[in-house]
Amino acid sequence: MTPTTIITAPMNQSTPPNFSKLAAQLSTPIMIGGNSIPNRLWLAPMAGLTHIAFRQVLDHYGSCGLVFTEMCSAKAVPSENPRISPVFRWQNWELPNLVCQLAGSEPEELVIAAERVEREGFFGVDINMGCSARGMTKREAGAALLKTPDKAVAIVKAIRKAVSIPVFIKFRTGWSKDIEPAVALAKKLEAAGADCLVFHPRVAPDKRTRPPMIDHIRFIKEAVSIPVFGNGNVTTQQHCQKMLDTTGCDGVSVGRMAVARPWIFAQWTTGYTPDDNIFQDYVLRLATALEQEFDPSRGIKRFRLFMSYFAANFKFGHSLQATFATAKTMEDVRRLAKEHIRPNMDLSLSPNMNLYNL
Numbered sequence: 001m002t003p004t005t006i007i008t009a010p011m012n013q014s015t016p017p018n019f020s021k022l023a024a025q026l027s028t029p030i031m032i033g034g035n036s037i038p039n040r041l042w043l044a045p046m047a048g049l050t051h052i053a054f055r056q057v058l059d060h061y062g063s064c065g066l067v068f069t070e071m072c073s074a075k076a077v078p079s080e081n082p083r084i085s086p087v088f089r090w091q092n093w094e095l096p097n098l099v100c101q102l103a104g105s106e107p108e109e110l111v112i113a114a115e116r117v118e119r120e121g122f123f124g125v126d127i128n129m130g131c132s133a134r135g136m137t138k139r140e141a142g143a144a145l146l147k148t149p150d151k152a153v154a155i156v157k158a159i160r161k162a163v164s165i166p167v168f169i170k171f172r173t174g175w176s177k178d179i180e181p182a183v184a185l186a187k188k189l190e191a192a193g194a195d196c197l198v199f200h201p202r203v204a205p206d207k208r209t210r211p212p213m214i215d216h217i218r219f220i221k222e223a224v225s226i227p228v229f230g231n232g233n234v235t236t237q238q239h240c241q242k243m244l245d246t247t248g249c250d251g252v253s254v255g256r257m258a259v260a261r262p263w264i265f266a267q268w269t270t271g272y273t274p275d276d277n278i279f280q281d282y283v284l285r286l287a288t289a290l291e292q293e294f295d296p297s298r299g300i301k302r303f304r305l306f307m308s309y310f311a312a313n314f315k316f317g318h319s320l321q322a323t324f325a326t327a328k329t330m331e332d333v334r335r336l337a338k339e340h341i342r343p344n345m346d347l348s349l350s351p352n353m354n355l356y357n358l
């Protein structure tokens with residue numbers, strides 16, 4: 001879908017001089033597992049954030065090359081009812097560019113889940129080998145798989161054998177700063193049949209407090225011949241260009257900034273200029289989508305999580321967040337949005353990391 005928001009004055013975010021270079025690079029289609037993806041700027045999977053309601057709003061602003069669901073438990077997926085599941089849920093129009101992320105640790109379990117993902121018509125399946133939250137690692141899933149590379153490879157081999165849709169792996173550096181284990185694993189994942197690697201260059205126990213080790217992406221890119229996407233702290237066009245230029249990665253996966261400003265996909269790939277009132281427009285659209293998709297209590301919970309990332313846009317984000325924390329219903333959200341989110345609010349060029357590091 002193309003962006004439909006009315007264009008007026010540009011926002012106070014500087015446009016880099018080499019914008020057309022970045023747009024051209026990002027807008028070059030890429031083949032993944034024999035399928036063409038229209039651009040190289042993708043949405044990263046994020047639990048509690050990249051849900052069906054957010055994705056609907058993302059689509060409104062347009063130009064995201066490939067969209068990832070939040071992680072879905074491989075154990076639960078085979079019996080999930082998409083009509084009531086808060087996570088394993090989509091609209092049919094999304095499927096051609098939607099990848100379902102699975103989290104699990106047992107090859108058999110992941111295979112059954114991946115088979116369902118394929119049957120439902122998703123573009124691809126992504127295996128979470130990056131989440132280091134305790135709840136995941138104690139079940140030997142997520143980043144814990146980086147400690148058991150043979151198991152990680154067995155999972156990919158088994159899934160590759162079972163499905164013909166593209167298989168993605170999202171992984172990170174590992175449990176120590178040494179990049180060698182991740183490079184060795186990347187080669188094995190390619191040999192096992194992965195179609196694309198999305199690499200987040202951070203050590204596992206580090207949530208997102210220290211900067212990512214961007215140079216590490218280059219080592220992964222040079223180790224394999226399948227596409228490698230870089231991820232981590234890309235919040236401006238300059239960051240994006242730097243990641244592409246310095247690592248040679250094939251494209252960029254954006255997480256938190258995509259939630260803060262979902263129109264960056266159109267802005268960075270097509271030169272779309274957002275309206276100054278786009279922030280209010282965004283919150284109103286998201287409130288409506290959350291209301292349609294979730295029961296009131298889950299909807300407001302998801303709105304609160306969203307608000308941390310959204311508020312990080314502004315110089316006075318903490319006070320905006322506190323204002324919205326009083327909202328008990330989506331009607332409150334709409335009223336507060338009309339009162340407090342106005343054109344020409346002072347933007348941080350890059351999001352406020354104190355709010356951003358949840």
Ligand SMILES: Cc1cc2nc3c(=O)[nH]c(=O)nc-3n(C[C@H](O)[C@H](O)[C@H](O)COP(=O)(O)O)c2cc1C
Nearest residue numbers: 044045046047070071170200232233234254255256
């Ligand atoms: C709230 C939140 C939830 C996340 N959930 C997931 C997840 O479900 N699966 C995953 O692979 N990564 C998850 N991540 C990590 C992101 O995909 C991404 O790697 C990380 O945020 C760094 O990218 P960014 O700096 O562009 O946000 C999550 C990140 C955040 C902030």
